[in-house]
Amino acid sequence: MQVPAHFEYEKATSVEHCLALLAKFGPESRVLAGGHSLIPMMKLRLAQPETLIDINDLTELGYLRVSDGELRMGALTRHAELLSSPVAGEHFPILHDAERVIADPIVRNRGTIGGSLCQADPSEDLSAAFAAVRAIMVIQGGAGTRTVPAREFHLGPYETVVESDELLTEIRVPILPGSGSAYEKVERRAGDWPVGAAGAALWLDGDTITEVGIGLAAVGAAHFSAAEAEDALRGEPATDDSFTRAGQIAAEHCRPISDQRGPADYKRHLAAELTVRALRRARGRVRGGKG
Amino acid sequence: MTAATKEHEPNGAYGPMRRKEDARFIRGCGTFVDDIQLPGMLHGAILRSPLAHARITSIDTLAAEGHPKVKAVITGQTLAELGLAWMPTMSQDVQAVLATDKVRFQGQEVAFVVAEDRYAARDALELIDVSYEPLPPVVDAHRALDPDAPLIRDDIAGQTDNRIFDWAAGDRARTDEIFAAADVTVAQDMLYPRVHPAPLETCGTIADMDKVSGKLTVWSTSQAPHAHRTLYALVTGLPEHKIRIISPDIGGGFGNKVGIYPGYICAIVGSILTGKPVKWMEDRSENLMSTSFARDYHMHGEIAATKEGKILGLRVKVLADHGAFNGAAQPTKFPAGFFGVFTGSYDLRTAHCEITGVYTNKAPGGVAYSCSFRVTEAVYLVERMVDVLARELGIDPAELRMKNLLRPAQFPYTSATGWEYDSGDYPRALRLAMDIAGYPELRREQAEQRARPGPQPGHPGTLMGIGMSFFTEAVGAGPRAHMDILGLGMADGADLRVHPTGKAVLAISVQTQGQGHETTFAQIVAQELGISPDDVEVVHGDTDRTPFGLGTYGSRSTPVSGAATAVVARKVRERARIVAAAMLEAAAEDLEWADGRWQVRGDPDKGKNIAEIAMAAHSGLELPDGVEGHLDATTVYNPPNLTYPFGAYICVVDVDPGTGRVRVRRFIAVDDCGVRINPMIVEGQVHGGLADGLGMALMQVIAFDPEGNCLGGSFMDYLLPTSMECPSWELGTTVTPSPHHPIGAKGVGESATVGSPAAVVNAVIDALAPYGVRHADMPLTPAAVWRAIQGRPLRSDLAIT
Numbered sequence A: 001m002q003v004p005a006h007f008e009y010e011k012a013t014s015v016e017h018c019l020a021l022l023a024k025f026g027p028e029s030r031v032l033a034g035g036h037s038l039i040p041m042m043k044l045r046l047a048q049p050e051t052l053i054d055i056n057d058l059t060e061l062g063y064l065r066v067s068d069g070e071l072r073m074g075a076l077t078r079h080a081e082l083l084s085s086p087v088a089g090e091h092f093p094i095l096h097d098a099e100r101v102i103a104d105p106i107v108r109n110r111g112t113i114g115g116s117l118c119q120a121d122p123s124e125d126l127s128a129a130f131a132a133v134r135a136i137m138v139i140q141g142g143a144g145t146r147t148v149p150a151r152e153f154h155l156g157p158y159e160t161v162v163e164s165d166e167l168l169t170e171i172r173v174p175i176l177p178g179s180g181s182a183y184e185k186v187e188r189r190a191g192d193w194p195v196g197a198a199g200a201a202l203w204l205d206g207d208t209i210t211e212v213g214i215g216l217a218a219v220g221a222a223h224f225s226a227a228e229a230e231d232a233l234r235g236e237p238a239t240d241d242s243f244t245r246a247g248q249i250a251a252e253h254c255r256p257i258s259d260q261r262g263p264a265d266y267k268r269h270l271a272a273e274l275t276v277r278a279l280r281r282a283r284g285r286v287r288g289g290k291g
Numbered sequence B: 001m002t003a004a005t006k007e008h009e010p011n012g013a014y015g016p017m018r019r020k021e022d023a024r025f026i027r028g029c030g031t032f033v034d035d036i037q038l039p040g041m042l043h044g045a046i047l048r049s050p051l052a053h054a055r056i057t058s059i060d061t062l063a064a065e066g067h068p069k070v071k072a073v074i075t076g077q078t079l080a081e082l083g084l085a086w087m088p089t090m091s092q093d094v095q096a097v098l099a100t101d102k103v104r105f106q107g108q109e110v111a112f113v114v115a116e117d118r119y120a121a122r123d124a125l126e127l128i129d130v131s132y133e134p135l136p137p138v139v140d141a142h143r144a145l146d147p148d149a150p151l152i153r154d155d156i157a158g159q160t161d162n163r164i165f166d167w168a169a170g171d172r173a174r175t176d177e178i179f180a181a182a183d184v185t186v187a188q189d190m191l192y193p194r195v196h197p198a199p200l201e202t203c204g205t206i207a208d209m210d211k212v213s214g215k216l217t218v219w220s221t222s223q224a225p226h227a228h229r230t231l232y233a234l235v236t237g238l239p240e241h242k243i244r245i246i247s248p249d250i251g252g253g254f255g256n257k258v259g260i261y262p263g264y265i266c267a268i269v270g271s272i273l274t275g276k277p278v279k280w281m282e283d284r285s286e287n288l289m290s291t292s293f294a295r296d297y298h299m300h301g302e303i304a305a306t307k308e309g310k311i312l313g314l315r316v317k318v319l320a321d322h323g324a325f326n327g328a329a330q331p332t333k334f335p336a337g338f339f340g341v342f343t344g345s346y347d348l349r350t351a352h353c354e355i356t357g358v359y360t361n362k363a364p365g366g367v368a369y370s371c372s373f374r375v376t377e378a379v380y381l382v383e384r385m386v387d388v389l390a391r392e393l394g395i396d397p398a399e400l401r402m403k404n405l406l407r408p409a410q411f412p413y414t415s416a417t418g419w420e421y422d423s424g425d426y427p428r429a430l431r432l433a434m435d436i437a438g439y440p441e442l443r444r445e446q447a448e449q450r451a452r453p454g455p456q457p458g459h460p461g462t463l464m465g466i467g468m469s470f471f472t473e474a475v476g477a478g479p480r481a482h483m484d485i486l487g488l489g490m491a492d493g494a495d496l497r498v499h500p501t502g503k504a505v506l507a508i509s510v511q512t513q514g515q516g517h518e519t520t521f522a523q524i525v526a527q528e529l530g531i532s533p534d535d536v537e538v539v540h541g542d543t544d545r546t547p548f549g550l551g552t553y554g555s556r557s558t559p560v561s562g563a564a565t566a567v568v569a570r571k572v573r574e575r576a577r578i579v580a581a582a583m584l585e586a587a588a589e590d591l592e593w594a595d596g597r598w599q600v601r602g603d604p605d606k607g608k609n610i611a612e613i614a615m616a617a618h619s620g621l622e623l624p625d626g627v628e629g630h631l632d633a634t635t636v637y638n639p640p641n642l643t644y645p646f647g648a649y650i651c652v653v654d655v656d657p658g659t660g661r662v663r664v665r666r667f668i669a670v671d672d673c674g675v676r677i678n679p680m681i682v683e684g685q686v687h688g689g690l691a692d693g694l695g696m697a698l699m700q701v702i703a704f705d706p707e708g709n710c711l712g713g714s715f716m717d718y719l720l721p722t723s724m725e726c727p728s729w730e731l732g733t734t735v736t737p738s739p740h741h742p743i744g745a746k747g748v749g750e751s752a753t754v755g756s757p758a759a760v761v762n763a764v765i766d767a768l769a770p771y772g773v774r775h776a777d778m779p780l781t782p783a784a785v786w787r788a789i790q791g792r793p794l795r796s797d798l799a800i801t
């Protein structure tokens, strides 16, 4: 049996209490959300935090609602809750597409969207999906609250802008009319991390692309996104030709690495192929298709 | 219908009966090794080598010994003083228990800590300081015999290279002649990559040496408790009657739990040193990285045929990667297992194979994972070669198989490499599979799809592929004249006691790991004695309570111990006949066994059932000669031959060429394992094996990077298929009884694992035919499929670069 090293355990009763505990126990303490990333790492002794601060009682961070023209989700929202939320699916089908292929029901029942984003795994599906829809992260610390765009949230693999005495509390996604979105992922098996994945959000005026977001996971894309491909699409007609060009640009700008999921050339190919497929499906959805 | 064939009919106690053992399993009331807590029990943990090949220059255990909860730290040196640093393997090699000189694979056992709890044991591992001097590793089996390859086994006197053995079968000269003269010959390289049985319960043991009685009790995840007991006696020098092995419930074995592992020996030594029971349970990564792997066969196949498609010969060269120690568990005379059956299900005039086993810096093993001693590799080879030939000749693979399958009248059939197939009706099984599949319609659908433009970039779209395999298994090892493990002949005992009220207790040596022995073996006894399976208790998994036998692997339980069970039940029945004769005041010869009781021939009203007879046998009734009292009997069954189950499998896949993803749309499996004792259990075995085979074909592999790091050491890296990847299996049955087995049964535990990978791979390759792909190695992950389409296939045994 894999067993973690010794650690202390604290249960936070409120966001303020959590922040106080984080301040008290310092950088060697870690927040415990769903535990589906942190606990495996502790069992493998890749992580050896001195103190775990359990936030699972913070029900005030488990919600999903529309207000002020934004979809707002508490950081402790479970994957399964996002997946079963009609309001999330209505405005951002990309989130349901992604959730459907993240892990398995057991992980989704417990794992949280905040934990997923803070884990900052380069293959994290939600990081790509939230990059595509240009989400805004709300971070709370002793000094107060700040917001950070999704694309500035990650500093690198397993590293985010959240300081050791801060907490990610909320994810906000602005709701703008005329949008469609979709997520495409290739994995080796159900429940596996992506070999490569692409998400797309499109805003159309007639046939013209007024705004677009492309998110990429597991292919070494900077900020989980394909900014150059987006630039090439803005103002263009939403045709297969434009999409194919965008896919090529997205592939050129990512830097995948070879591992046992696949060689770099294949992942680069996937970046292009899945970007095109996601864009096509997103377009279908703007036009009212369920697809 | 003659009496002899009547016994082969499923009737009486045979049939789809729910498993008796499930009553405890579905309630979570099973007892596995890790559930067992003994008073004062200590916990062990193993320090493993981070390097694949390195000389150990020093081991400092002082800090670990100073840990307040640590009771003992054992190193190779401790063991060397006891003469236990090395243990024999089942292939006439030795394996380091704890390394003394070098480490030879990543994950090799270096030190063992015994502590008050498993947390402390793990903590203490971090306090042990080992200095290594790294050596270049041998990772690529193809480089193992290079003149400048580092010598892995410098511990073996006289070993100058990394060669383990050369073994050949068949007639080389004749095969060469046939190939020289054939219309068509085709060659294909293929790798059956390294895979791991990965049972959900990992391996583990509790050793308890009783200081007073000197008796060692070992609770262990063992598929072969009696073999373990004898091996421990040989290794440790403890008297065999002072060793008791208990295998409680086992959470899957698949060959992973046949051998003994260093951790078991360390736990025993730990218990001797501390005077307390010591539990050692490996974790998932330890299981995947250090215990018996399977396959790793690099094969070069050649097939010869006439242009009409009559297959004439098969020629194979294999490079077999056995890892750092030759730990393959197989009958002594068969260093390549039963690979010699590679002529498969076809009427070949000639065949030849040569196999070279090599050492590499990888974990030892070689025969595990439901492979029937390498029949898996053999079937994969021949079934891929037949498809390669079909492509070459432009003949439908089903037609080519039908043309070359052995005919029923040819049985018993002696193959070109000397195996005597007991019985079979192959065309019937293939026809049934094709009927269930609707084969002509599938081909029509495929032709229509191929006539349309294929999937375009950026558009989801799929290519349909249809693949089949026809396998013949060779199971039930085995005849003791040819087959032994460590000198122990492969015959099994069975004891049957019948209580006065007619309830029976059967004791057997084989060990279920999920096969349902408590049910099927009760059904065999019930069938023979005319009682209910509920009235038969099956005792197994405890060497103090069961007769000797070699255990469960190679699908041998029903062929060997199942036969022993039928034979011992018939012995009881014959005793009962003598007692019944006395009860009925008739001559024993005048009694016949009918409707589950002995009755006077021609007078069905005069009869006695087993319960009545058993009570009489225990009563004051004057017993005639031939019965000492009671009905109990014992037997040892030495199988006259292996049994040869077979089957026809058809797989339909849809491949997305834009992503390389494979979806298995349908899988049709027709199995013939002779008489089915419990068809429901047979189907369960087939379902499990199909999932395994699909997993091997599409996702399972343990590869190594250039430093010899194991790249399959967790379930994130070593993927097991889920229900999402498995279609709803479509099963079919034919029944061709084994003529030499007392109830006509053949083994089935591994059939589906053996037969299915080739069907899946053949289907994927068929789908990729429009791209001119003729072969790609397992596992056919999306990346592997896409690379095959690009004409740049991946090498699946090495790290992807």
Ligand SMILES: Cc1cc2nc3c(=O)[nH]c(=O)nc-3n(C[C@H](O)[C@H](O)[C@H](O)COP(=O)(O)OP(=O)(O)OC[C@H]3O[C@@H](n4cnc5c(N)ncnc54)[C@H](O)[C@@H]3O)c2cc1C
Pocket: A030, A031, A032, A033, A034, A035, A036, A037, A038, A039, A075, A076, A079, A101, A102, A103, A104, A107, A110, A111, A112, A113, A114, A115, A116, A118, A119, A123, A124, A125, A126, A162, A166, A167, A168, A169, A191, A192, A193, A194
């Ligand atoms: C078998 C399996 C399969 C998986 N498959 C996928 C997959 O296909 N795709 C995918 O994208 N993911 C996958 N995952 C990852 C899974 O989605 C995440 O592990 C999980 O949801 C992370 O969330 P958590 O709540 O469990 O985080 P935890 O494990 O509790 O925490 C993760 C990290 O985030 C920190 N943290 C958590 N919450 C906060 C917060 N509010 N503020 C600041 N820091 C915080 C923790 O301190 C920790 O460092 C898989 C995981 C498993 C176990």
